[in-house]
Amino acid sequence: MQERAKATRRSLLEAAAQLFAEQGYAATSVNDISARSGRTSGAVYFHYTSKEGIAVAVVEDRFATWPQLAARYGDETVTPLERLVALSYDIAHALTQDPMARAGARLWTERTVIKAPVPDPFALWTAATTRLLAEARAAGHVYEGVRPARAARALVPAFFGLCILTEALEGATALDDRLTDWWHLTLPSLRPQPSPGNPALHCPTGPWRGFPPSAFSTGRR
Amino acid sequence: MQERAKATRRSLLEAAAQLFAEQGYAATSVNDISARSGRTSGAVYFHYTSKEGIAVAVVEDRFATWPQLAARYGDETVTPLERLVALSYDIAHALTQDPMARAGARLWTERTVIKAPVPDPFALWTAATTRLLAEARAAGHVYEGVRPARAARALVPAFFGLCILTEALEGATALDDRLTDWWHLTLPSLRPQPSPGNPALHCPTGPWRGFPPSAFSTGRR
Structure with a gap:
């Protein structure tokens, strides 16, 4: 993976983790993750397919x-x-x-x-x-x-x-x-x-x- | 409370408990509780105000x-x-x-x-x-x-x-x-x-x- 794509994935993952830890899965939207990370919603879908996808990636990371x-x-x-x-x-x-x-x-x-x-x-x-x-x-x-x-x-x-x-x-x-x-x-x-x-x-x-x-x-x- | 009202409340509570235990809160609707209990949705709202209300009543019962x-x-x-x-x-x-x-x-x-x-x-x-x-x-x-x-x-x-x-x-x-x-x-x-x-x-x-x-x-x- 290119360095830039890796950095994008990491920043999305960390923003999602913060939000899921603070307010839970149901209360967190892809838009929230986009806003917290400073990336587009499209980037979430491109790298993780769905909200479920980024949630599972957060769980697997640690x-x-x-x-x-x-x-x-x-x-x-x-x-x-x-x-x-x-x-x-x-x-x-x-x-x-x-x-x-x-x-x-x-x-x-x-x-x-x-x-x-x-x-x-x-x-x-x-x-x-x-x-x-x-x-x-x-x-x-x-x-x-x-x-x-x-x-x-x-x-x-x-x-x-x-x-x-x-x-x-x-x-x-x-x-x-x-x-x-x-x-x-x-x-x-x-x-x-x-x-x-x-x-x-x-x-x-x-x-x-x-x-x-x-x-x-x-x-x- | 009248005996009939008590019986209605109990049957709603037991139907709701079965459904919440089986499939969780989010996947259970007031309609599901109505169907399982054989009572109307109106009875759920009359006796427990809301889905939250009947969930809390289930938790408090036991x-x-x-x-x-x-x-x-x-x-x-x-x-x-x-x-x-x-x-x-x-x-x-x-x-x-x-x-x-x-x-x-x-x-x-x-x-x-x-x-x-x-x-x-x-x-x-x-x-x-x-x-x-x-x-x-x-x-x-x-x-x-x-x-x-x-x-x-x-x-x-x-x-x-x-x-x-x-x-x-x-x-x-x-x-x-x-x-x-x-x-x-x-x-x-x-x-x-x-x-x-x-x-x-x-x-x-x-x-x-x-x-x-x-x-x-x-x-x-």
Whole structure:
């Protein structure tokens, strides 16, 4: 694609994402996207065919794919369980601060009014969570009774619901605290259980101990 | 209200709930509600003023208020933590099986396209969860470091997200198993921690032990 066409597509995509994130799919028209981007309505139709087309392109650009998280996911200098926690904070931050991710999430929740299939990231997240839990269990960081695939299928919907509902109920600024609270209510259940030979090592004296790792601390406890 | 008017209102409400649950708010017209109920469109406008009006009435009838749960919530023959778990299964069952509850939840998630404020149950759920956790902590069934109000503000959104997303991703039949998995990943973190004097009493040998209570067991573990 020519550089100029690429720049046009990007500016249309970003204007559409801002509008979808602010006011939703139904309330946003192709004319609105044209006015916000400073391009013509014809440019929207030329590059994306329809309002549905540009909505799906917004979802695919970030929300359904999370291209920027691949490095974090594969960072072998950090333990698998810490990578899982770090990924959750990355996603929570994007869902509250990045217009492209916010728009994608909002369009997915509004998918019933969009006349096109809206892709989602949940199969990807569930597979990544399953693999990180399996690696963590193999490394002895997660209790051997945890079944990674089953746990992932419960954790991913709970996490996404936490993000979306917390923003709706308390506003985006509350999400960091709420996510930390949720991990405090989840991580102790994942951890290895005490063994008779070494109760001090495996049996924490309180569920809050050692969490969050300093990198994610909100400094509130 | 006269009995006949009450019966008309109820049949309109139930027809509207079925349609909203099946096809969503935007795709359902007042004519559809009239046809499904066997009443006139005029009856819809007479009793509920508008499509927004009947949608809000559907949400208030069950989803925003959960009138049938008051007995379970106040049942002092059951421990507070068991009541909390039982309430979650009651709500999950209603969200998958009761057309009025399903319609309410769907209308709430579609609230951005409804030109009227759509009430929600989350403040009610959060207050009830806070109180049950506080009672459980006072009874020694929950770790003393758990802060009931903070925990409730994380658990309620995670629970609702689990219900809504599991149905969207895996279908309603998966929800019971997923909810059980989620409690397995949450209850051990709520439980009292081991004490040096009585490690056997407080330090379970596995996070699955003793859960779910037989009344809620899916018979799968």
